[in-house]
Every structure is written in C-alpha cells, then in structure tokens.
Amino acid sequence: MAGRGEELVRRLFEVINRSESVDAVMAELEDLVHPEIEFVNPEDAIEGGTRKGSAGIRTALENFFAGAGHAATIEPERMYERGERVLVRFRIHARVRGAEAVGPPGGVVVTIHDGRILRVEWHFWTDETLDEFERGALTKSDKASPSP
Numbered sequence: 001m002a003g004r005g006e007e008l009v010r011r012l013f014e015v016i017n018r019s020e021s022v023d024a025v026m027a028e029l030e031d032l033v034h035p036e037i038e039f040v041n042p043e044d045a046i047e048g049g050t051r052k053g054s055a056g057i058r059t060a061l062e063n064f065f066a067g068a069g070h071a072a073t074i075e076p077e078r079m080y081e082r083g084e085r086v087l088v089r090f091r092i093h094a095r096v097r098g099a100e101a102v103g104p105p106g107g108v109v110v111t112i113h114d115g116r117i118l119r120v121e122w123h124f125w126t127d128e129t130l131d132e133f134e135r136g137a138l139t140k141s142d143k144a145s146p147s148p
Contacts, residue, residue, distance in 0.1 A: 005086040005112045006079045008032060012110070012117060013090075017073040022061045026054065033057065034116040041122050071095040077105065080133060084112045087133040089125060109138055 019025040039051045039060040051060050072094040080087040092103040107129050111119040132138040
C-alpha cells in the first residue's frame with residue numbers, strides 16, 4: 001500500500017503530465033507544494049543548481065517543457081518511501097510529430113514537510129542510486145524543514 005508521500009508524488013506527476021501549460025501546472029501545484037519549495041539539479045546537469053520558491057519551480061517547468069515538449073510525460077517506474085522522503089525512478093516520454101522517444105532512467109528524491117512537497121532533487125540514475133538513498137547518502141543537503 002502506498003504511503004502518504006508516495007501518493008503526493010504521484011499527484012505531482014499527474015498534474016505535470018495532464019496540464020497543457022506551465023500556468024495550469026502552477027495553479028494545480030499550489031496545494032501540493034510548500035511555499036519554500038526547492039528544485040535541485042545536479043551540478044553537472046545542463047542547468048545545475050537550486051531553484052527556490054514558486055518562481056524557481058516555474059523556471060524548472062518552463063525549461064522541462066521547452067526541452068522535452070508540452071506532450072512529454074514523466075512516467076514513474078518505481079517509488080521507495082523512507083520517512084518523509086520518496087525516491088522515484090522515472091523515465092521521460094517525449095512525443096514530437098508522431099514519434100516517441102523514451103529517456104534513460106532518472107531519479108528524484110522528494111522531501112515532504114507538513115503534508116506538502118518541500119524539496120525535489122533530480123539525480124542521474126545509477127546501479128547505486130537505491131543503495132545511496134537507503135543509506136541517506138543521496139540527498140544534497142540535510143534541509144528537512146523550512147527556515148523559521
């Protein structure tokens with residue numbers, strides 16, 4: 001049975017996958033995400049670094065749709081819940097002019113705080129990703145709650 005964190009993460013992907021615009025995603029995410037949300041890309045990603053707040057999430061979504069297209073979906077393959085953190089193995093399915101491309105597996109660690117998504121950390125998926133998550137070594141920082 002899925003835990004509360006996993007259900008919240010599934011709702012996040014459903015909102016992104018069915019929405020036709022960044023504005024539509026942002027409107028639906030209002031109740032799902034914490035006001036101090038952070039989106040973290042690996043430093044060696046094309047756009048590495050941390051984006052904060054709703055403006056940061058908007059930028060991350062704009063970049064995703066610009067790169068993968070508005071018909072792209074993020075399809076979770078497996079979820080692993082550990083306390084207030086959920087590791088998701090996913091693939092991006094991009095559809096352009098009748099053709100579909102499926103990306104390699106990726107991972108995100110989602111941190112939940114007060115029933116809302118506080119942090120989303122994107123990772124390259126390797127054979128060690130799940131082991132690192134279970135050891136607590138996968139997170140980029142120990143931010144578990146918003147600043148006072």
